[in-house]
Structure formats: C-alpha cells, structure tokens
Amino acid sequence: MAARPKLYYFRGRGRMESIRWLLAAAGVEFEEEFIETRGQYEKLKKEGRLLFDQVPLVEMDGMRLTQTRAILSYLAAKYNLYGKDLKETARINMYADGTLDLMMMVALVAFKPPEEKEESVALIMKNAKNRYFPVFEKILKGHGEDFLVGNKFSWADIQLIEAILMMEELDASVLSAFPRLQAFKAKISNIPTIKKFLQPGSQRKPPPDSHYVEVVRNTLQF
Numbered sequence: 001m002a003a004r005p006k007l008y009y010f011r012g013r014g015r016m017e018s019i020r021w022l023l024a025a026a027g028v029e030f031e032e033e034f035i036e037t038r039g040q041y042e043k044l045k046k047e048g049r050l051l052f053d054q055v056p057l058v059e060m061d062g063m064r065l066t067q068t069r070a071i072l073s074y075l076a077a078k079y080n081l082y083g084k085d086l087k088e089t090a091r092i093n094m095y096a097d098g099t100l101d102l103m104m105m106v107a108l109v110a111f112k113p114p115e116e117k118e119e120s121v122a123l124i125m126k127n128a129k130n131r132y133f134p135v136f137e138k139i140l141k142g143h144g145e146d147f148l149v150g151n152k153f154s155w156a157d158i159q160l161i162e163a164i165l166m167m168e169e170l171d172a173s174v175l176s177a178f179p180r181l182q183a184f185k186a187k188i189s190n191i192p193t194i195k196k197f198l199q200p201g202s203q204r205k206p207p208p209d210s211h212y213v214e215v216v217r218n219t220l221q222f
Contacts, residue, residue: 005030005060008044012108012212013205015068016056018100018162020204022072024197025158026079041219052109054129072096075157078106083149091149095136095156099163102132106166110208121170128167133178136160140180144185153191161188
C-alpha cells in the first residue's frame, strides 16, 4: 500500500489550502506535519528538503515537491483532474491561476495592519464581483455545462468552489448577481468528496487568526 502524501506547512490555510482541497476532492487521505517554530523550519532547510527554502512541502511518490503551482499541477495530472488534452489543460491552468490569484489576495489580508484591512477587503470584493466572477459566470453560460472544462470535474472546479467559499466568508451575498455560479456552488458542494471535506472535523482549515499570523511571522521572520 502506497504511503499517504505528507504535507508540511503551518496550521492554517495559506498556500497549502488549495493543495489540501485538491487531495481531498480526489479522495486521497493525507498526513500533515505542522510547522510551529523557527527551529522546525530551519531543520527542514538544513536537511535539504526545501528546494528554494520555502514551504509548502509535499512528500509523496518518493519525491519532495515544493512550489505551490507545481504541486497542484502534479496532483491534478496524477488524479485525472487535468483535462483530456493539452487544450483543456491550458484552460484549466488559466482558470485555476485566476482563482488562486484571488485567493492569495485574501490570504494576505491577515498580515496587513488593522487600519488597512477594511480597505483591502473592499478591494478584494470589488475584484471578485467585477473582474473574476463575471468571467466564470460567462464561461458557464457560454457552454451550458455543469463544469468549467470539458463537462468533467477538474482542478479548475475545485479551485473555483474554494474561491467562492472564501469570498462568501467576507460577504455572504457575493454571488447574488451570478445565478450560474450559485448553481455551480450547489452542485460542486454536493460531490461526495467535496461534501466530506466541508464537514466539521475535516482537514480543511479555518480563516487565519492572530495565532496563525504570529506563528508565520516568527517562523519566517518578516
């Protein structure tokens, strides 16, 4: 029996959360080792396990995988979530990169000074409503299918449902002008592996709190 993937990251979302989502959606069980101290991080570096001295790190299939997009691409291909040909793969990459950009804006809010957070959230919601979600609404309307690419569940769908739920944590009405995204959210959320990941007690992480921010700052020293 193959060993479970092992994930090394902080006890929070950050750049690892999309990796957790993809593994969970694929029905893959994984283990996690949480970085809580500077010493743990330095040990990983000293052992040569971090290619560019950065996390996330995923150990699986006899490899040490680093760099978020590289990890996600590998997982999508391994678990048949990457389209049937190069053209579909290119579309999946475009859609996934767009949603990842939006989600990273949210991830960075926790590290901003308190006086800047409200303005940052307002800008994120503006981008979500005027720049990102209209694109996906148009895509779903244009081909009249349930999924973003090839009418088959893919990495692009996983990233989009993650992004939608993150935006709804900031503004519950964010999808009010996007009926097709509302239907998309309902359908994808009921896929058994996704539904399981959304249940309390799963390995899905909550929004970052002050403790998470402190641990990350102290560990990475910024």
